[in-house]
Amino acid sequence: MSQFPLGLGARLTCETCKRRKVKCDKLYPCTSCRKASFECVPVERTRLPRGRSAKTKKKRFQEEMMPHVQMPNLSNRVSMLEGLVHNLLTSQTESSLEDLNYSESLNVGSTWSGVDTLGPGNPSLDGAIQPAGSQHDGFNYPSTSQEHYISPNDVAPREGDDSRLLQIYIMQVDPIFPFLQCSSLWAHVTQGEPYLTYAADHPAPRALVCAISYMTITTLSNDRCHQEFDSSRDFLLNKYHSWTKRALEHADYINTDDIAVLQAFVLFLVSIQAHDQSRRAWTMLSLALRIAQSLLLDISDPPFMVTPLEREMRRRLWHIISLLDVQASFNHGSAPMLQPDSLREQISPAIDFLDFFAPPKDNSSPFSGPSSLADPTFIMVMAEGQHAFRSLNYGGIAGLCTTSIDIHCRLQIAATFQRNSQALLKGLLPDKIPFHLFLEQLVEVTHAFLQLVAVKPVQGTAKGYFSQDIISPSTLLSLATSFLQALNNMYQDPRIEPFRWYVRLFAPWHAFSVAMNIVCACDDSSLQGYYQRLVAGLYSSLQELLQDAHRKLLQQPLHQFAMLSRTCIHQTLAADYLPEVNLLQQY
Template identity: 35%
Template sequence: MAESTTQRTAGSAPKVQLSCEMCRQRKVKCDKLSPCTNCQRLGAVCIPVERARLPRGRFRKSKAAHRVPESDSADATDELKGRMERLEGLICTLMQDNGAAANTIVPAMADAGILPSPCNTESRSDLPWPVGNDVRDGGGLVAQKPSAYLGNSFWEGLMHVQNRPLRNLTDQRHDGATFAPYDILVHGLTGRALLSPLCSTTEPWATPQLQQHLCHVFLSQVDPVFKILHQPSLRAFLIEGKPYLHYDAHRPAPEALRCAVYYTAACSITEDQWPPAIGASRASIIARYQRETEAALVRAEFVTSDDLTVLQAFVLSLIGARSQDRSRRAWTMLSMAVRVAQALSLHVPDPPFLITAFEQEMRRRLWGAIGLLDVQASLDRASEPMILRSWLELHAPLNVSDDDIPFGHEIVPAESDSFTDSTFTLMISKAQCAVRSLTEPGSQYMHIRQACVADFQQTASQLLRNCQPDAVPFHWYTLQVADYIAASMQLIALRPLQRTPDFTPPHVSGSNLLRLSVDILQKTETLHSDPRGHPWRWFEGIFVPWHALAVAIAELCGCEDAALIERYWDTVEGAFERFGGLVADEKEGMLWKPMERLMGRARAKRDTLRVVFTPESASAQSQSPFLPVMTPDQNQHQRGMGLAITPCSSTSGSIGVEPWANVPTVWDEVDFGDVGIDQLSWTNYQDFMEDMQR
């Protein structure tokens, strides 16, 4: 009798009803019906869970001695496989780095099939790299001198892996959520695994000569247009080898900043500027420093760190990533920078702790830079900004140079009337606040939108009153950017960036809206091609004027003048071809597909009108194809109606009180009392916006 009972199989044993899968995941009490009441109420599929009744009495010990739960067996097998894979990765790395030394130590293991042979190590390139004892040099991680023996770092890494106990999946399920390590988080956000610290300063990317060159590039090409650091302190740290601010040597925060500076500087160099003496391609150097920066941010724990320098490094890595990657990865990671900044109270004018004047200025600069990336992301993807306008207007940076506020300075310096290191940043800060005002839901009234543009022009006029564009190339670049922003804001005021059902634009007479949008495209080409703006051309490439291109194409679709279409066609088509690879998600994204369909309608319109277009009608308007036609009644407006800025044009040494001589204006041609007359072009633009948001 006892023997027959012992031989009963688990399948014939009575079943015990457990909580269903849904109730177990939601951690609620299950009534164990089939289906349970909770799943019925939620409309979910109830998956019952059963197990064999546990043995009792005298059969318990004999059953327990022979029974091996299937789940425990599977868990142990999976854990064992994972350990073996990590062990293989550790020794494969050793075999790759130490060559013959490793082959003399572990040949028997490879022959026995425990480890993969050297010829198969390439197939294991996806395994995680081990982190051993490393020495930092020049911002990179450098391994200690290779040895012919398996050193302490190998065995420490191996024991760290093997000493972890087997995980019980049942306990893990009920113990709550676990937090992913930072390396897994960065791998998920960037799509790249963290690199190995086993490198050498003899590699091209780690040479002191390249790092010195990248530091100078950052100070001349990145720092002027993206001002978040203190240049004298950075120069002392990277060029003179002094400690950065108050940090000790080899701290994670300054090391992360060092890598981010090198990475952003490499991203700002074009192929034409890349020095051939480096010995490596631009793409390989950028990829290497990107992974170096990601690894340094992981070591600095950038997600939970309260260090302002770590956040500065993270923001620098974001702008570098955006200049190279058109996907939404940088857009998604920007939200992390916003939340970390809020955790540091950067959005509060007076934080609830004591800070020096130097720290206050660095905080303001960093918060303004995050706001700039935020508005760039919203423009790039036609989405709403995350940061409120009031958070930026309350504490803008001061118009001071870096020399006016040394490290540790506790007295707030007086603002300067001249062109300082922060003038460009202040102008951009005012511009992004104006753009936020134009995109707010309550700004559907034209007088409010016009006031936003006028407010920006007034502020920029005060900042640029001592600008010397003929003497200083960066002053010339700043003036061109101010002109471009002022023209773009007028266009945004008349053609919103997002679909607004309650907004109906006023009538703009003639082809002035077309001329305004084409003028913006011409200014973009000037910034891109003029040699005076080459050092900062990378920054201009981040802000793609797709909005001006869309308005220009929509206006062409509604234009009945064949000669006018031919005059502006080359400019519009050239911008269309160039912007396709620069917009968000490139030509496969949600922005460019509607643009292609709108361009197809414009081409069809042009082909239709070309049937009646003759060379005589074109010669009647024999001006330059980049300049608008001026009738006698429009001569009084000739100053503002679309005069293009060419590379050979020049401005006086000081722009005086009238900085907008080359800025187009349409306000004189707007009939604010007549709404909805030019319905065709407005309808074309509305169709484009609706198509983009589908």
């Protein structure tokens, strides 16, 4: 509809005077522009009618235009309003489903170059000596760069991806973190059945499925992500991080009293730690610990009724949180939050709790039969390991060892771990089952690490824990390199590829610090040259496990190690000249 006729034009301040912020007399050209020799750009607008004349003209114009306007009848107006309301409700429903039903939209299908020597002039080593800052400061995980940032909402979900992602989780994550009821989760994801006793619209299962998706992506390589999901790993990490964070916020994870939400939050923290070099996961672990304590996970018999399945899930989750506490404290060179006697409960073997869920009906289920929680062998082995580590590094025995009798007691703790762990692994088939091979290698690596901690605790003094009369530097150096070699053999073994993600959570900065300090202080040039080449090769092979925080802890030893003379690198050492660790042969 056209407006009613307007009056004559009115001249305003010209553009030049407006930019110069000077007074304009509204002539053309205006006096200010003419004196300054500027081009005057006039501005005019139509003068609007005012007062009685405006009302009269508007009324007359509407009366003249009324016969030309076709007014809809009442039924057409009602139909139009009903259509608008229907479209509005439909759009709101679709928006709510997109924001809340993350499990429906999960897209599940899915720094150094190697060097042979380290020495002065090596550009890779010079770059590694410089302390690097954190790349991520906020709660949200950004992509690698702003140019490649991809919104999580840019990808449409593909049918069947959620079940594929859960399959990968069951094969690669659940054997290590066996605190989820995966058979019920499978029925929930593939058939839409309720998870355990949760309602269909409960936010806890949604948060759990999102966390599983995020955790699974962190265990995959970039090539595997392209093969399974046709997307890069960074893209999927950014997307699933956003979805999991929103699902946890919707479930109110801070004030939750639901163990499923805490399980999702723990998986969320492990996922962040697996690919984020900031200390965000370490800081948020304290929140997970406080939530677990508020749920009384550290109490064997809580003052409320729990089912047998829930009781076992609580035990296993508490063991995992305790393990993450020890792991995070070691990676950052600090004391753990929990006391050495925090693990008082024994883990039950894998049993079926058939009274609390219905077995899946789908023939494509990855379970051969009805099952409940997975085999807890990993948790039981690591419970022995973290108990020994807490006793050696943070317990009362850590500050009393000054004689050979004391070191015998400490090494006996490492030997006890090896003996108990091998008893737990009895009957396994490492030649046929990759996870059994992973457990066997894990016990070997952990035992070597505990031997090193028994002689050189992480919390020990900078000059050495024992005098050279008890532990010679060559023996300590042999312990450090033996552990690093065992860790490197495990990390490079292609047979444990599905579980290599867990090895990446452990940073061997302490062993490298011990080895580099002793090599730099070695008086024998032949021995120094041999171990310098050995430690340099191990550092090059395991540098993927070290993050910015660990390189900061290694800054001084790494700098001294790089300043060693290149002449000792090419020295050869006879095999019979290598130090014999006679003291440790009985352990």
